[in-house]
Amino acid sequence: MARFVDSHCHLQHEAFNRDRQDVLSRALDQLAWLVVVGDDAGASLSVAAMAAEPSTAGRVFAIVGIHPHNASKADDDQMGTVRRLLGEPGVVALGEIGLDYHYEYSPRAVQRDVLRSQLEMAVEVHAPVVFHCREAEDDFIGLVEPVARSLKAGIMHCFGGDAAFARGCLDWGFYISFAGNVTFPKAKVLQESAAVVPLDRLLIETDSPFLAPQPVRGQRCEPVYVLHTARYLASLRNIELDKLAEITSENAGRAFSIPDPPHVPA
Numbered sequence: 001m002a003r004f005v006d007s008h009c010h011l012q013h014e015a016f017n018r019d020r021q022d023v024l025s026r027a028l029d030q031l032a033w034l035v036v037v038g039d040d041a042g043a044s045l046s047v048a049a050m051a052a053e054p055s056t057a058g059r060v061f062a063i064v065g066i067h068p069h070n071a072s073k074a075d076d077d078q079m080g081t082v083r084r085l086l087g088e089p090g091v092v093a094l095g096e097i098g099l100d101y102h103y104e105y106s107p108r109a110v111q112r113d114v115l116r117s118q119l120e121m122a123v124e125v126h127a128p129v130v131f132h133c134r135e136a137e138d139d140f141i142g143l144v145e146p147v148a149r150s151l152k153a154g155i156m157h158c159f160g161g162d163a164a165f166a167r168g169c170l171d172w173g174f175y176i177s178f179a180g181n182v183t184f185p186k187a188k189v190l191q192e193s194a195a196v197v198p199l200d201r202l203l204i205e206t207d208s209p210f211l212a213p214q215p216v217r218g219q220r221c222e223p224v225y226v227l228h229t230a231r232y233l234a235s236l237r238n239i240e241l242d243k244l245a246e247i248t249s250e251n252a253g254r255a256f257s258i259p260d261p262p263h264v265p266a
């Protein structure tokens with residue numbers, strides 16, 4: 001039995017402060033490997049340190065960057081930290097970067113500026129990019145389209161768009177990653193998107209501690225819950241669970257340019 005990868009979780013989040021090591025051991029018991037994601041310079045330092053931890057090195061990787069929610073905080077200092085961390089071992093991508101007009105925690109114009117600067121950084125350092133886009137598709141396309149094909153790789157994390165937007169991202173050569181919200185009974189549009197993504201561009205994630213899938217919806221999400229989302233997608237795509245694990249784990253290794261991704265025996 002192949003094992004799944006959680007390609008996006010926020011293990012540095014305060015929701016895990018009381019039992020982070022237990023959550024991580026459960027994850028490493030069940031999954032092949034996982035990717036922890038920072039959302040500002042401080043969190044990026046934490047996730048890079050997790051990826052550098054010798055006892056779990058090679059099974060925990062990090063993504064560093066400034067989330068659109070935190071765009072207002074993105075000064076030269078923060079950007080410099082992200083750029084420096086991108087050269088650290090175990091740091092596999094820039095992210096999550098993008099636009100979030102749903103919450104709009106940072107002003108839209110600032111979000112666009114910070115996305116632009118981080119896209120320039122991604123091209124300069126040739127890093128794969130993990131994108132967050134919520135209710136901002138038009139502006140997102142306007143900013144990302146011109147550089148999309150020059151990126152080493154693009155990953156649409158926690159995909160929330162319709163099938164047409166998915167096709168547009170696929171045309172750029174991007175991967176599409178689904179989180180627990182694809183399992184919600186009312187997520188029909190999202191499920192239509194999940195049905196059209198070619199299997200070799202499909203990724204699975206938890207976005208822990210957010211968006212726990214059915215049937216653990218409403219609880220704090222953790223990486224092992226990726227198996228619920230995986231079961232759902234396997235049935236939607238009419239494919240064996242084992243095969244889906246093999247394909248999506250291989251995709252994740254390719255997307256993040258991990259030369260020899262760990263194949264942990266079940």
Ligand SMILES: [Zn+2]
Pocket residue numbers: 096132157158
């Ligand atoms: Zn996100």
Ligand SMILES: [Zn+2]
Pocket residue numbers: 008010037096207
């Ligand atoms: Zn996230």
